[in-house]
Amino acid sequence: MGAYERHRRLLASLARYGAGARGQDPPAPAPLPSRTDADVLRDSFRFIRSDAEDAAGDPWEVRLARRYYAQLYREYAIADLSRHRESRLGLRWRTQREVVAGKGQFSCGAVGCEERRGLASFEVPFAYCEAGRSRVALVKVRLCPKHALQLNHRKQREAEAAAGRARKRRRAGPEGEGRVARGREEERGRDASPGPSSQEVAAQGAPAPEVRGHSNPAGGDADEFAAFLEDLLPSA
Numbered sequence: 001m002g003a004y005e006r007h008r009r010l011l012a013s014l015a016r017y018g019a020g021a022r023g024q025d026p027p028a029p030a031p032l033p034s035r036t037d038a039d040v041l042r043d044s045f046r047f048i049r050s051d052a053e054d055a056a057g058d059p060w061e062v063r064l065a066r067r068y069y070a071q072l073y074r075e076y077a078i079a080d081l082s083r084h085r086e087s088r089l090g091l092r093w094r095t096q097r098e099v100v101a102g103k104g105q106f107s108c109g110a111v112g113c114e115e116r117r118g119l120a121s122f123e124v125p126f127a128y129c130e131a132g133r134s135r136v137a138l139v140k141v142r143l144c145p146k147h148a149l150q151l152n153h154r155k156q157r158e159a160e161a162a163a164g165r166a167r168k169r170r171r172a173g174p175e176g177e178g179r180v181a182r183g184r185e186e187e188r189g190r191d192a193s194p195g196p197s198s199q200e201v202a203a204q205g206a207p208a209p210e211v212r213g214h215s216n217p218a219g220g221d222a223d224e225f226a227a228f229l230e231d232l233l234p235s236a
Contacts (some may be wrong), residue, residue: 004106010065011100069099075233076104077126077139080111084150091126091139105233108144115144122151 058066078098080090094104101107108115119142126139143151 004102007102007106010061010068013061013065014069071233072099072105074137075140076109077124077141078104078111079109079141079143079147079151081147081150082111084153087154089124089151091124091141104142107142108147109142110144110147110150113144113147115146118145119143120145120148122148124151 072094074093076094077091078094080092083090098104103109103114106116106119107113108119122141122143123138124141126137128135128137141151149156
């Protein structure tokens, strides 16, 4: 079974059992209960509850699907590359519809692109504001070859500029190489002069952004689940 088919099967399991990710709605409406509310309350009531106890009685496939579904919302982002020539990148989280359809995971994550061939993963910092605090999370963006070039537009320009300088040195000969080298040293001196350090900015009262990575739910099944989900959450 291919990765996309497994993706659809796991999300279908959540819909069938009505066991969406904790704190989130399931991707499809849950089936109507076959018992009354009083029956459910009597059987499942606990004075103090925990997520681990709640999940303990679920089928293995549902626990795997819940783990997978919980990771999806913060694993991949959608990219707006319309201003890539200005070295500006827009990012947003995926909607529930996009998560279920595999947008940005099995198809290109650029806005308006549905290409599924030749995708590559890029890890980029996603700066956002939450609860009045600036945060930075490392997220993955899956892009087709065309949009991957746009994402790396600045690096490509720098490489072309370096190649141009090398050609000038070859044409100018030894004397020209010395002038080019002196020019590079002057540029480095200007770049090194400076601006305020991050410590100075923090000292002036600017809140330092909180950096977050990907967090994986803890549990005894963590390693086993990771093996099953490895090809569904590609890193390359």
